[in-house]
Amino acid sequence: MTALATPQPLPIAPAPPGKFPFGHLDDYRRNGMQTFLRAAKEYGDVVRLRFGFDNMYLVNHPDGVQHVLQTGNRNYGRQSFGNRMIEIVTGLNLFTSEGDYWLRQRRLMQPAFHRKEVAGFAGVMTRSALEMIERWQPAIRQGLPLDMHREMIRITMEVVGKTLFSVNLSDETSVLGRAFTASTDYINYRFSAPFAPPLWVPTRWNRLARRAIQDAQRILQEMIDERRRTGRREEDLMDMLMDVRYEDTGEGMTDEQLRSELVVIIGAGQETTSNLLTWAFYQLSKYPEVSDRLLDELETVLGRRVPEIEDLPRLPYTRMVLEETMRVYPPAWALTTRDAKEDDEILGYRIPKGHLVFILPYILHHDPRFWDAPERFEPERFTPERVAERHKYAYIPFGAGPRKCIGNTFALIEAQLILATVYPRVQLDVQPGYQVEMDPAFTLRVKGGLPMLARMRA
Numbered sequence: 001m002t003a004l005a006t007p008q009p010l011p012i013a014p015a016p017p018g019k020f021p022f023g024h025l026d027d028y029r030r031n032g033m034q035t036f037l038r039a040a041k042e043y044g045d046v047v048r049l050r051f052g053f054d055n056m057y058l059v060n061h062p063d064g065v066q067h068v069l070q071t072g073n074r075n076y077g078r079q080s081f082g083n084r085m086i087e088i089v090t091g092l093n094l095f096t097s098e099g100d101y102w103l104r105q106r107r108l109m110q111p112a113f114h115r116k117e118v119a120g121f122a123g124v125m126t127r128s129a130l131e132m133i134e135r136w137q138p139a140i141r142q143g144l145p146l147d148m149h150r151e152m153i154r155i156t157m158e159v160v161g162k163t164l165f166s167v168n169l170s171d172e173t174s175v176l177g178r179a180f181t182a183s184t185d186y187i188n189y190r191f192s193a194p195f196a197p198p199l200w201v202p203t204r205w206n207r208l209a210r211r212a213i214q215d216a217q218r219i220l221q222e223m224i225d226e227r228r229r230t231g232r233r234e235e236d237l238m239d240m241l242m243d244v245r246y247e248d249t250g251e252g253m254t255d256e257q258l259r260s261e262l263v264v265i266i267g268a269g270q271e272t273t274s275n276l277l278t279w280a281f282y283q284l285s286k287y288p289e290v291s292d293r294l295l296d297e298l299e300t301v302l303g304r305r306v307p308e309i310e311d312l313p314r315l316p317y318t319r320m321v322l323e324e325t326m327r328v329y330p331p332a333w334a335l336t337t338r339d340a341k342e343d344d345e346i347l348g349y350r351i352p353k354g355h356l357v358f359i360l361p362y363i364l365h366h367d368p369r370f371w372d373a374p375e376r377f378e379p380e381r382f383t384p385e386r387v388a389e390r391h392k393y394a395y396i397p398f399g400a401g402p403r404k405c406i407g408n409t410f411a412l413i414e415a416q417l418i419l420a421t422v423y424p425r426v427q428l429d430v431q432p433g434y435q436v437e438m439d440p441a442f443t444l445r446v447k448g449g450l451p452m453l454a455r456m457r458a
Contacts, residue, residue: 301314370390
């Protein structure tokens with residue numbers, strides 16, 4: 001009788017040499033993105049990195065990404081430093097929760113983000129863009145640069161405030177707007193300085209963050225109370241979320257749940273879309289042939305009128321410009337780490353229970369195996385034919401699988417309408433001599449802002 005062969009243990013993923021006693025921590029502190037890029041380039045599709053006593057597995061191939069985010073997603077929880085950091089600021093919500101609670105919230109909130117619901121906000125988006133152009137006129141007349149990153153933060157804050165609460169959060173007098181800006185800045189700070197003192201230590205950053213969290217919670221509760229007391233309707237996202245009911249109980253969200261969901265919707269919607277538009281205007285200033293083709297499409301379809309939601313299917317190149325921008329500069333450049341609940345296998349390597357797995361869309365989006373000349377800005381990569389030829393998980397600007405960003409439709413519609421409103425009317429060029437750099441913290445911002453000179457088009 002032939003003895004059965006003993007199964008061979010799975011190999012351990014390769015690892016770059018680390019430094020005693022903290023492994024790759026010093027490299028990460030100096031330049032986290034470059035540490036990950038170098039590890040992926042030199043060590044392959046699954047790389048083991050050590051941060052102190054924790055091993056983290058960087059997954060760099062679409063097949064492995066599909067396993068973590070889709071086919072094996074139930075094995076990967078979200079109890080990581082990054083998720084806990086966001087929960088401190090926003091509370092338990094659709095972004096920070098997992099398991100049954102997450103699924104229940106997702107099912108409850110999904111209808112509010114359907115395209116037909118978002119379409120009702122198109123007018124808010126285009127009006128905000130036209131008002132922004134009007135605000136630019138003094139700088140245009142004087143030839144002064146505009147900080148495009150700051151301008152995009154302002155307009156996306158205005159849009160999210162008006163569509164969510166029917167309030168202009170970008171107004172300088174808005175305490176709530178300042179609170180959200182401070183909270184987002186704090187999250188970015190903590191992701192760039194993960195070993196900073198915890199929130200209860202009275203550092204300057206922590207004091208500002210605690211005040212911002214308290215202000216946001218207080219004002220949101222006042223708004224909820226006012227609507228419940230008066231029955232006033234605004235037909236905004238807040239109304240929709242106050243109206244939704246759980247299928248099993250027929251009850252709505254508690255005030256605490258509602259506040260927590262509103263906070264994360266504002267933060268995620270404003271931060272990522274502002275970065276997307278900032279990088280899009282930067283890329284258009286670098287690639288005149290792309291700019292010319294975009295202008296041709298906008299002129300052919302719109303003439304001189306303001307775009308409407310019904311125009312978007314007839315503006316495919318406008319969408320492709322934004323999709324290619326998210327490939328080159330994905331606002332969510334690194335997804336929140338996942339912890340393995342049980343031992344697993346990814347691309348032939350053992351992933352031990354309790355260890356962390358993380359995915360960087362930035363690495364996937366610049367992998368020459370899936371993108372020809374990946375540093376080149378080429379919106380034509382996103383024609384339907386070329387998309388169909390590509391691995392579905394080589395491009396994940398909004399994540400993927402069951403936890404794909406619930407607001408992705410809202411963000412793309414907003415970005416398309418703002419771009420299609422602004423670009424035919426204003427020419428934007430980076431201030432001569434200015435060196436543009438990335439700032440990869442929680443999201444991928446432009447380091448130090450983006451000064452651009454604006455001129456009205458003929």
